[in-house]
Amino acid sequence: MATLAEAVELVALLESELTRRRGEIDRHNDYYRGKHPLKFASQEFAKFHGERYRDFSDNWVQIVGDSPIERMAVTGFKAAGELEADKDLWEVWQVNGLDADSQLGFLGSVLSARCFVLVWGDPDDPDMPVVTFEDAGQCIVAYEPGSRRHRRAALKRWQDGNADFATLYLPHEVWKFSRPLARQDKSPQMADVDEAMKLWVPPGEERRRSLWEPRELADEPNPQPNPMGVVPMVELPNKPMLVDEPISDVAGVVAMQDAINLLWAQLFTASDYASFPQRVIMGAERPMIPKLNAAGEIIGKQPVDLDKFQVDRVAWITGKDARIAEWAAANLAMYTGIIEVAVGHLAAQTRTPQHYLIGKMANLAEGALLAAETGLVKRVDEKKLWSGQGLREVARLIALARGEEAKAKAMRAGSVLWADSESRSHAQLADALVKLKDIGFPFQWLALRYGLTPTEVADLVAMREREAEMDPVAAASRMLGQQAPPGEDDEEPPEADEADVAAFAGARP
Structure with a gap:
């Protein structure tokens, strides 16, 4: 069991790593929301047009982040050695609202490279644990040296009101801490300096607030025992590496997103200044008009206001060599062509279908659309695997929190059931399932393949059985099937009497 000093030190170390990660997490979340700091190709362009396009963004990051999430839906859990999905685990999933919250967690994993799931028992309902998806900006897990799965500690840190809160999860105990809300205008480096100087406390002086x-809890001890015997927080990495941090899907999109925003800013500027032909007068001096004083006397000359020429659309041009020339309008299609190329590169790099980004649909066959989405399907399958x-x-x-040791052991080699990653029409899917049925695939497997959850499949099977009971033909067939065959001791079947033969013969048409 850890001492208070050891627990505080561990919280500080985990918090430091969490602070280091926070910068990239916030940056990717901002890009997903469309908050893009405009990057400029030159200081001159930034000087004259930086403020004009400060709030503009052509947000492709959101499409890239959303495209795999809409195909990731958990439909159930199945323990090793079982033929059907576990109803109790699915009930816990539904009661905790994880059919919706899991989508938020998967999106957080795509953006922040990871998300977390926390499982803890509910003292008011021992059979219904509390399961929550947690943000990568608030949680962190520490692993055993050399392992990517064996957890030895986890921390959740968050703010509420005027205080910071932290919960430290260890295999056999849980510590809960709090402190006054730290100032938010300090840089991470100065925050580290403050954290280090907290330990410089003169003898006999109270520790700084x-x-x-430790949080004062009226209804539970602090620390409290962890009855599960394992760290109850699990990390879901997005694209894990063998010896490095997992990778966010947004990390590779940011640079191209900045380039696309810059191209749009340059296009808007060109459309404002050079989208129409510009005329120029050569070989003539600028027209001058007399300059009068208050008494109406001529005291000099002043140039004509050229803005008046634009309004009146009339100009006087003098000089024997005066002539009018024209600058052609800018070719704005050049910008849009480059933007389309950039979006195409973004689609190839992220395996996002072109029709998700370009927004143009042709008369393509269904097979062609499925082929276009192959990259996205494989990307989704990879995320489902990890x-x-x-x-x-x-x-x-969940099984450990419910005290079900046998089920917990079976789930170590169990499986997670997912909805189909491919997007097919109902007609095409039904035709494929009928063909699979003809070669012997069972009905329950086909129903799962159709996209029903295990609970819906069980309800459907019960409905089929009730319909069969109400069908007189099926009932007669079952009765005939239940008749016992002739006994093994019977040497030959009993002979029919003459009356039966005559009745059978008379009944024939």
């Missing part, structure tokens, strides 16, 4: 202090490992561990934690 900015240190983490997220599925973490969700399988979440199911094991």
